[in-house]
Amino acid sequence: MQPPPLRAGLTFADRGMPFSGFPRGWYQAAWSAELAVGAVRPLRYFDTELVIYRSAEGQAHVLDAFCRHYGAHLGYGGTVEGSSIRCPYHGWLWDREGRNVEVPYGDGRCAKRTIRTWPVVEASGIIFLWYAPDGSAPDWDPPSLPAQDAPGYFALYPGGTHQERVCFPGQYVVENMADVVHVKFVHRFEEIPELLHCAPEGHRFKAVFQGRAPARAGYVQMLLTQEAYGVGLIRTETADALETVGLTAMTPVDQGSMLMCFSRWAKCKDPTLEGQQPTGKALRYIQNNIGEALRPDGDRPIWENMRYPSNPGPIYTRDEARSLRLVRKWTEQFYHATQSRDEQPDEQTSVPSEHQQ
Numbered sequence: 001m002q003p004p005p006l007r008a009g010l011t012f013a014d015r016g017m018p019f020s021g022f023p024r025g026w027y028q029a030a031w032s033a034e035l036a037v038g039a040v041r042p043l044r045y046f047d048t049e050l051v052i053y054r055s056a057e058g059q060a061h062v063l064d065a066f067c068r069h070y071g072a073h074l075g076y077g078g079t080v081e082g083s084s085i086r087c088p089y090h091g092w093l094w095d096r097e098g099r100n101v102e103v104p105y106g107d108g109r110c111a112k113r114t115i116r117t118w119p120v121v122e123a124s125g126i127i128f129l130w131y132a133p134d135g136s137a138p139d140w141d142p143p144s145l146p147a148q149d150a151p152g153y154f155a156l157y158p159g160g161t162h163q164e165r166v167c168f169p170g171q172y173v174v175e176n177m178a179d180v181v182h183v184k185f186v187h188r189f190e191e192i193p194e195l196l197h198c199a200p201e202g203h204r205f206k207a208v209f210q211g212r213a214p215a216r217a218g219y220v221q222m223l224l225t226q227e228a229y230g231v232g233l234i235r236t237e238t239a240d241a242l243e244t245v246g247l248t249a250m251t252p253v254d255q256g257s258m259l260m261c262f263s264r265w266a267k268c269k270d271p272t273l274e275g276q277q278p279t280g281k282a283l284r285y286i287q288n289n290i291g292e293a294l295r296p297d298g299d300r301p302i303w304e305n306m307r308y309p310s311n312p313g314p315i316y317t318r319d320e321a322r323s324l325r326l327v328r329k330w331t332e333q334f335y336h337a338t339q340s341r342d343e344q345p346d347e348q349t350s351v352p353s354e355h356q357q
């Protein structure tokens with residue numbers, strides 16, 4: 001049978017996104033293990049060509065990709081020298097601040113032009129990248145996650161990771177955090193889970209729910225805590241069959257796709273297995289859970305094919321107004337030029353009571 005059509009080629013605006021542009025905040029650029037000392041790699045995020053490299057001192061740096069001399073892409077053939085990167089075309093050397101430090105012929109140096117640099121933070125085995133359309137500096141931190149060699153955990157990379165490029169926006173995934181009704185219909189919980197907490201706090205939004213998740217035989221009680229940091233990162237904690245800390249990272253590639261990266265740190269009871277690749281029950285759990293949203297029978301086909309109602313906006317039941325609308329309102333702060341086409345505040349009161357859950 002033919003697979004269902006992937007709705008690639010649509011922009012997020014075509015999908016009825018109520019906001020324009022990419023949201024401000026921290027994003028995952030790469031896993032640390034993907035970038036060895038001296039490595040250079042091309043990246044493309046936020047409709048922008050970038051280069052990432054790791055200096056001889058071990059620091060990760062991200063710059064706009066194109067050499068300011070003749071426009072070569074530094075991600076293809078650039079080489080690391082100390083904390084600088086040398087262009088493959090004519091050998092001009094650019095430092096981590098994007099300044100030219102050497103022209104290996106002629107006058108020796110060009111002070112006229114610089115390459116734009118991007119704020120980077122590396123922690124817990126992840127390289128985070130800051131995006132702000134107005135160039136403003138970071139004013140909050142990425143989430144705190146288990147340290148790279150944290151005692152009591154299996155190793156993160158590669159066994160606890162998964163990535164895929166998808167054609168829907170991170171906004172869908174963040175709003176999904178507060179959507180307990182879909183957990184019954186999409187994730188096959190016994191009943192609609194109980195939403196224990198759903199509230200914004202500055203750049204963070206926290207949602208906690210508990211319910212009975214499907215298991216091999218019957219159902220198991222599950223408590224899920226999710227915390228969004230802007231629209232690019234969701235930290236999760238599960239406490240059921242296995243205690244885990246997870247990160248769902250959503251980095252826009254262009255106006256119609258993003259890279260989803262999943263990281264799962266699993267607690268390890270056997271000290272001899274600490275820092276090793278996950279095995280046994282932990283491995284099975286991670287394989288079952290990581291990237292669950294992207295399974296063909298999960299949220300994926302819905303997100304790939306849905307359209308936000310834009311004008312008029314969505315209709316919320318009374319409970320949804322306290323969760324779904326709340327999380328959407330909270331995300332507005334991250335969009336530079338907000339063009340919210342959300343519904344009028346009183347519209348939800350017109351939903352007939354028999355349609356309210």
Ligand code: FES
Nearest residue numbers: 067069070087090
């Ligand atoms: S294009 Fe980079 S040195 Fe000429």
Ligand SMILES: [Fe+2]
Nearest residue numbers: 176186293299
């Ligand atoms: Fe979901």
